[in-house]
Amino acid sequence: MEVDKGKGEAEETRKVAEADRDTVTLKSSDGKLFEVSKEAAARLSTVLAGMIAGGSIDDNGTDLKQIGSEALENVVDYCNKHANSIPSAALISSSISFNTAPFKEPEEWERKFVDRLSHDALFDLVEAANFLGMERLLDVTCHKISEMMKGKSPDQIREVFNIKNDYTKEELEEIRQELAWAFYDD
Amino acid sequence: MGRHSRRASPLDVDDLLAEILLCLPTLPTSLPCASLVCARWRRLVTDPIFLRRFRACHWEPVGVFHTIFQSGREHLSFSFISDPPPGSILHDRFSVPARCQDAGGGDDVYTWNVRGCRHGRVLLINMPCYDRKVHQFLVWNPLACE
Structure with a gap:
């Protein structure tokens, strides 16, 4: 009995210790493990917040099969940088108020964070942010992609993003005429 | 900027493309230019719900x-x-x-x-x-x- 009781207590202690841990471990599709602050994960990702609240976080690494290691590393990096960049008073605000805040221009560190990414890394990060319900990271990454379109002609946009032009010449001309108010006539 | 080639991209997903196009600046040419890219982009940027969201995101006077x-x-x-x-x-x-x-x-x-x-x-x-x-x-x- 005493042994059982001891085991029970040990189990209880382990559970309490897990609940008290201030980080969560995430596992990428290719099996790499990353640790992230539980507070930042819950505040920045609605999906992770739900998993933490629902107790479905695996101590040995929560499987995120849709996210590769490079994208997950960037997600974790973003969470850590975000946690460091916010004054402690702001942490008191709930995740709901954060997620419903109106869009703000990316801050300087957020610009630098996305500027260093390659096309593929940026695109993977958009998909990861969308999958994890990270509204702010989604805003920042989408803003970066929209900046890549700025000042470019439709032809240049197609070239940069490898988009097929599915208009016929006639359709294109018709739309151009419809939108003539926005452009000088050639 | 190099040509982008990969098998899938967020631009292929309507919801994500809409999020990206919502971030375009309020220049009068932004949305007309996007609508000339391809038929799918045109359908998105002329959608009344998208236009309502675009106006809400860019509340500054034009x-x-x-x-x-x-x-x-x-x-x-x-x-x-x-x-x-x-x-x-x-x-x-x-x-x-x-x-x-x-x-x-x-x-x-x-x-x-x-x-x-x-x-x-x-x-x-x-x-x-x-x-x-x-x-x-x-x-x-x-x-x-x-």
């Missing part, structure tokens, strides 16, 4: 109304606050006569007054100078020049 004198006539005009890219759009392009004269070219008989703006459209009221009774209403979309 231009101002003012009166200008042209050929000795007073015109109510609309100018963009943000600088359009060179060669893409004319400043002071959209205007209506602020005052109209009778057929004989005599005194002004009525004036157009701005009464309100909503959803990118402007309500103008045409009031005769002599009795101030409302004669005509005009709903004007200065961006589309309609």
Whole structure:
């Protein structure tokens, strides 16, 4: 009995210790493990917040099969940088108020964070942010992609993003005429 | 910027593409340019729900109304606050006569007054100078020049 009781207590202690841990471990599709602050994960990702609240976080690494290691590393990096960049008073605000805040221009560190990414890394990060319900990271990454379109002609946009032009010449001309108010006539 | 080649991209997903296009600047050429890229982009940026969200995201004023004198006539005009890219759009392009004269070219008989703006459209009221009774209403979309 005493042994059982001891085991029970040990189990209880382990559970309490897990609940008290201030980080969560995430596992990428290719099996790499990353640790992230539980507070930042819950505040920045609605999906992770739900998993933490629902107790479905695996101590040995929560499987995120849709996210590769490079994208997950960037997600974790973003969470850590975000946690460091916010004054402690702001942490008191709930995740709901954060997620419903109106869009703000990316801050300087957020610009630098996305500027260093390659096309593929940026695109993977958009998909990861969308999958994890990270509204702010989604805003920042989408803003970066929209900046890549700025000042470019439709032809240049197609070239940069490898988009097929599915208009016929006639359709294109018709739309151009419809939108003539926005452009000088050639 | 190099050509982008990969098997899938967020641009292939309508919801994500919409999020990206919502971040485009409020230049008058932004959405027309996007709609010329391909049919799917055009469908997205002309969707009323997208346009409502675009306006909500970019609440800053895009231009101002003012009166200008042209050929000795007073015109109510609309100018963009943000600088359009060179060669893409004319400043002071959209205007209506602020005052109209009778057929004989005599005194002004009525004036157009701005009464309100909503959803990118402007309500103008045409009031005769002599009795101030409302004669005509005009709903004007200065961006589309309609």
